[in-house]
Amino acid sequence: MTESEEHTVQTDGNKAYPGMWNPPSIYYNKYTKWAIYALISLFVIWSVLDLQISLDRFIVGLGAGNKLLSEMLPPTATSRQVDLIVSGLIESFAMANVSTVIGILISLPVAFMASENLAPKPVYYVGRGIISVSRAFHELVIAIIAVVALGFGPLAGVVALVFNTVGFYAKLLAEEIEDMDEGQVEAIRATGASPAQVLIYGVIPQVVPRIVGLSVYRWDINIRKSTIVGIVGAGGIGITLLNAFNRYDYDFGITILLVIVAIVMVGEGVSSYVRGRVN
Amino acid sequence: MHKITDLSKTYPGGEEALKNVSTTISGNEIVAMIGPSGAGKSTFVRCVNRLTEPTSGTVTLDGVEITSLSKKDLRSARRDIGMVFQEYNLIERLTVMENVLSGRLGYVSNLAAFRRKFPEEDVRQARRTLDRVGLLDHENDRVDELSGGQRQRVGIARAILQNPKIILADEPTSSLDPETSRNVLDLLTEIASDQDIPVLINIHELDLALEYADRLIGLNSGEVVFKGPPSDFDESVEGTIYRGEEPGRAADSKGQDAGTGDQILTSIRE
Numbered sequence: 023m024t025e026s027e028e029h030t031v032q033t034d035g036n037k038a039y040p041g042m043w044n045p046p047s048i049y050y051n052k053y054t055k056w057a058i059y060a061l062i063s064l065f066v067i068w069s070v071l072d073l074q075i076s077l078d079r080f081i082v083g084l085g086a087g088n089k090l091l092s093e094m095l096p097p098t099a100t101s102r103q104v105d106l107i108v109s110g111l112i113e114s115f116a117m118a119n120v121s122t123v124i125g126i127l128i129s130l131p132v133a134f135m136a137s138e139n140l141a142p143k144p145v146y147y148v149g150r151g152i153i154s155v156s157r158a159f160h161e162l163v164i165a166i167i168a169v170v171a172l173g174f175g176p177l178a179g180v181v182a183l184v185f186n187t188v189g190f191y192a193k194l195l196a197e198e199i200e201d202m203d204e205g206q207v208e209a210i211r212a213t214g215a216s217p218a219q220v221l222i223y224g225v226i227p228q229v230v231p232r233i234v235g236l237s238v239y240r241w242d243i244n245i246r247k248s249t250i251v252g253i254v255g256a257g258g259i260g261i262t263l264l265n266a267f268n269r270y271d272y273d274f275g276i277t278i279l280l281v282i283v284a285i286v287m288v289g290e291g292v293s294s295y296v297r298g299r300v301n
Numbered sequence: 302m303h304k305i306t307d308l309s310k311t312y313p314g315g316e317e318a319l320k321n322v323s324t325t326i327s328g329n330e331i332v333a334m335i336g337p338s339g340a341g342k343s344t345f346v347r348c349v350n351r352l353t354e355p356t357s358g359t360v361t362l363d364g365v366e367i368t369s370l371s372k373k374d375l376r377s378a379r380r381d382i383g384m385v386f387q388e389y390n391l392i393e394r395l396t397v398m399e400n401v402l403s404g405r406l407g408y409v410s411n412l413a414a415f416r417r418k419f420p421e422e423d424v425r426q427a428r429r430t431l432d433r434v435g436l437l438d439h440e441n442d443r444v445d446e447l448s449g450g451q452r453q454r455v456g457i458a459r460a461i462l463q464n465p466k467i468i469l470a471d472e473p474t475s476s477l478d479p480e481t482s483r484n485v486l487d488l489l490t491e492i493a494s495d496q497d498i499p500v501l502i503n504i505h506e507l508d509l510a511l512e513y514a515d516r517l518i519g520l521n522s523g524e525v526v527f528k529g530p531p532s533d534f535d536e537s538v539e540g541t542i543y544r545g546e547e548p549g550r551a552a553d554s555k556g557q558d559a560g561t562g563d564q565i566l567t568s569i570r571e
Contacts, residue, residue: 203390203393205386205388205390206390206391206392206393208352208390209384209386209392209403209456210392210403210406211352211379212379212382212384213379213380213403213404213405213406213407214376214377214406215406215407215414216411218411218414219406219411222414222415223392223395223403223406227393227394228392228393228394
C-alpha cells in the first residue's frame with residue numbers, strides 16, 4: 023500500500039476497503055434512465071394534446087354540472103317509482119347471486135387447469151386461454167352481445183356476469199395454487215395417493231381460505247356489476263336508472279344512485295367481514 | 302431385501318447429483334447417508350420412491366423393480382414406502398388425525414378421501430400409533446398448532462400408517478433442536494425393530510449418524526466414498542467424505558488445515 027492511497031482509503035488491519043458505495047441502478051446506465059423519463063413525459067403530453075381539452079371547455083362543463091346537480095336535489099321518488107326501485111334491486115341482487123354460484127362452479131376446474139404446477143402443458147394453455155378471453159372483454163360488451171343473442175332481461179345479465187367472473191376468479195385462484203407449498207403435495211404423493219386424492223388432500227386444504235375469500239369478494243363485485251348491466255337491457259336496476267335519465271327525471275335518478283351505493287356498501291361490508299374471518 | 306443398483310441422477314442443468322450408487326438394505330437396519338451439503342444424499346433418498354426420477358439404475362423393493370413401474374403401478378408400490386421429511390410436509394390446515402390417516406390414502410376411494418371416511422381398522426391403528434408417539438390427546442388439533450418435534454412425530458405416524466416395507470427419512474432432524482432430534486431418531490429406531498423394517502436416513506449431523514446408524518454410506522459429489530459400520534469411521538474417512546481427500550491422506554492435511562474434528566463437526570452442523 024502506498025502513502026497516497028492511505029489518505030483516501032481507510033485501512034482496517036492490513037486490508038483496504040473503499041468507503042464509497044452507491045446502490046446498483048435498475049437502469050443499464052444514466053442515458054437509458056433519462057430516455058425512459060423523456061418517453062413517459064412525451065406520452066402524457068401527447069395524450070393531453072390529442073384530447074384537446076381547453077380551459078373554456080372545462081368551464082362550460084362545470085356550469086352544466088352545476089345545473090344537473092340543482093335538478094337532482096332533493097332526491098325524490100313517487101310510490102310507483104319506489105316499487106320500480108325495489109323490483110329492480112331484487113332482480114339485480116338475484117342476478118348477482120346466481121351468476122356468482124354458476125361462475126364459481128365453472129371457475130374451479132378452470133383454475134386447476136390454469137395452474138402451471140398441476141396441469142400438463144396443453145391443459146394449462148387451454149385454462150389460461152379461457153381466462154384471457156374472459157378478461158379481454160368488459161362485462162358491458164358481453165352484456166350487449168348476450169342481449170342480442172338471448173333477448174332483453176336478466177338471463178343476458180347473468181351470462182355476462184358469469185363470463186366475467188370466470189376470468190377473475192380462475193386467474194386469482196390459479197395464482198394461489200401456483201404459490202402453494204409443494205412439500206405438502208409431495209408428501210401425499212409419496213403415500214401412493216391417486217392424482218385425485220393428491221388434489222383433495224394435498225392441494226385443496228391449502229387453498230380453501232382463498233376459495234372462500236374470493237367467492238365472497240366476487241359476490242360483492244357481482245352485486246355492483248349487476249346494477250349496471252341493465253343499461254344495455256340485461257336486467258336489473260340499471261334499466262330503471264337509464265330510463266330516469268332519458269326522461270330528464272334527475273331527482274329520481276339520484277334516488278336510484280343512492281340506493282345502489284347503499285346496497286353496494288352493504289355487500290362490501292359483508293364481504294370484508296367474511297374475508298376477515300376466513301384469514 | 303431391498304436392492305439399489307447403479308443409481309444415477311443427472312439434473313436437466315447437467316449437474317450430476319448421483320453417480321452409480323449401489324447398496325443393499327435389509328432386515329431392520331438403520332442406514333445413514335452422510336456427506337457434505339450438495340453431495341446427493343437427498344437426491345438418493347428421493348430417487349428410491351421416485352419423487353425424483355433417477356436417470357439410470359434400478360431400485361428393487363422386495364423383488365418389485367420400482368424404477369421400471371408405470372405411473373399406476375408406482376402409486377401402489379409407494380404405499381409400501383413410508384417417507385419422513387425435513388420440513389415435516391404435513392398438511393398444515395388439517396388435523397393431526399387427518400394427517401395420520403393420509404398414510405392410508407392408497408387404500409381408499411377418492412370419495413372416501415374427500416369425506417374423510419376411513420375404515421374403522423385404519424382409525425383404530427391411527428389412534429394406536431398416535432398413542433405410541435405420544436400425541437393421542439392431540440388428534441383433533443390442527444397441525445399448525447404443534448411444535449416442530451410434535452409435527453415430526455405426526456409425520457412419522459403418517460409413515461407408520463402405511464405399514465411400509467421401508468421408511469425413507471430425508472433430513473428428519475435438520476429442523477429440530479438436538480434433544481428433539483434424539484427423540485425422533487429414538488422413535489425411528491424403535492419402529493424399525495418393532496415393525497422389522499429398515500430405515501434409510503439422509504442426515505447431516507455426523508454425531509447423530511454415528512450414534513444411531515448400523516451402517517453408514519458416505520457420499521461426496523454424488524459418489525460413494527465410504528461404506529461401513531460406524532466403528533470403521535475415523536478421521537481419514539471423515540476427510541474423504543467431507544473434504545474429498547484421498548483415503549489415508551487425512552492425517553497430513555489435517556496439520557495444514559489446522560482443522561480439528563470438532564471444528565468440522567461444528568461447521569457441518571451449521
